[in-house]
Amino acid sequence: MNLKTHTKTALLYFVFAAALGCILRFYKVLDIPITYKFIVHAHSHVALLGWVYLGLTTLLYKLYLSKSDIETKYSKIFWFTQVTIIGMLLTFPFQGYALFSIVFSTLFLFASYWFSWFFFKNVPAKYYSTQSLKCAKVAIVYLLISSIGPWALGGIMNTLGAASIWYRMAIYFYLHFIYNGWMIMALVAILFYIFEKQGMLMPESDFKKFFWKLNLGIVLSFLLSTLFTKPTIFYYILGGVGAVLQLWAFYDLLKLMKEHWCSVKNIFSPFYVRIVKVIVLLWAIKMLLQLLSSAPYFADLAILYLDFTIGYLHLTFLGVVTISLFLFLDYFQLLILNKKLYLVYIFGFILTEVLIFYKGITSWQSITLFTSYYLVLAVASLLILVAVLSMLINSNKGKLKN
Structure with missing residues (x-):
């Protein structure tokens, strides 16, 4: 089974999501003849699930x-999952949440259950x-x-x-545990796997504390998603x-990485080390914003001005998660990450983030947007797509290297 093909398939979904x-x-x-919210549903589903x-x-x-x-068994799970994702891609843009899109998104849940059991x-x-x-x-x-949220x-x-x-609560429940839970913990697992292969083990007592702090934090911070109810x-x-x-x-x-920094630089190339620093910075910003939202004043800002929430979600998905995926997929030789294209992506990502948060600030401060905003x-956004x-x-050509 060619896992590089699986990676290219995932990247193809990213292209569709970016488009x-x-x-x-x-x-x-x-003047584009579309139903805006239908495209929003398609964009989010293909990005997260594809x-x-x-x-x-x-x-x-x-x-x-x-x-x-177990290749044959896993291949069945993989292809069943593709049917559900393609189904969502072909239905959400034209009907939003309706019979066929709901059927395919429900089937995806079963595909994720199948993978979980299999794993x-x-x-x-x-x-x-x-x-x-x-x-x-x-x-x-x-x-x-x-x-539980979609159900x-x-x-x-x-x-x-x-x-x-409760409608919004179900959506926020899903989003919180999909990105703060599933995605972040999976990325941490992959990082620890790399460290373990290099003998960079966290002392077991320290790991237990780290593990419980992180997971208890994930569970409790869901309450930040309920603050729109004014509890x-x-x-x-x-x-x-x-x-x-x-x-x-x-x-x-970070303390673990600092203690083994010489080993980290031996594991990762200088290009990788720069990517790691970007991920660390974005992850820190993400969590500081999350902490800030626990203050009533800033919680109200996030509720009143949707651009702040959109900017935060994009910071997480396009920043922390996607850049980490680029790093790990390239590290395990499943993707060719070209430096120049990575920089184009980073530039497009930073520029869109600045503009999204800028719009939120203008709404907050009652400032007029510049004309060509x-x-x-x-x-x-086109920079990200390109x-x-x-x-x-480049991955299909299989020639370009870092």
Whole structure:
């Protein structure tokens, strides 16, 4: 089974997601005959379930399962998953949440359950005591927990309706545990796997503290997603504690890397080291913003001005998660990450983030946007599309190197 093909497939979904994102950006500039919210649904589903999910599951398979005699079984899971993702790509843009898109998104949940069961059943015993596998297993548990959100949406829509706070709560529940839980923990697992192969082990007592701080932080910080309901101050405090615990665990991880910095530089090329520094910076910003949102004033800002929330989500998905995926996929020789294209992607990402947060600030401070704002944002989004599409083309050629 060619895992490089799986990676190219994931990258192709990223191209589709980026193209849909560009359509959303140019909608404010050109007269495009689309239903905006339908494209939003398609964009988010293909980005999260096509690019990120497939990228992470491909890495987890390569690290823990690729040497087992289970290729045929996994191939069935892979292709079933592709049917569900392609189905969502072909239905969401034209009908939004309706019969066929709901069918395919529901089938995807079953595909994720199938992969989860398959992973737990087939991981070789030699990995059982490793710190990386403990992180990988809890990441998959969060993937399963996140699915409660989509299941709840059906019942909420049929009873309370989309205007209910429980509708938003189900969406936020899903998003929180999919990115703070599944994605972040899976990336941590992959990082620990690399460190373990190089003998860079965190002392077991320190790992237990790190593990519990990070996971308790993930669970408690979900309360920050409920603050739009204006709950009691107790929720703000617990959510803030969750954010602090995640920052504390992040510090522990940085401390480990600092102690073994010479080894880190031996593991990673100078190009990789620069990428790691970018990821660390973006991850720190993400968690500081999360902590900031536990203060009532800033929580209200995030609720009132949607651009702050969109900027934060893009910071997480396009920044922390995607750049980490680029690094790990290239490290394990599943993707060719060209320096110039990476820089184009980074430039497009930073420019769009600055513009999105700028719009939030102008709304907050009642400042007028500069005249060509939407055109500049649309063009900046094109940079991301061009970078990802070029990465895919180069991967198919298989010639370009760092």
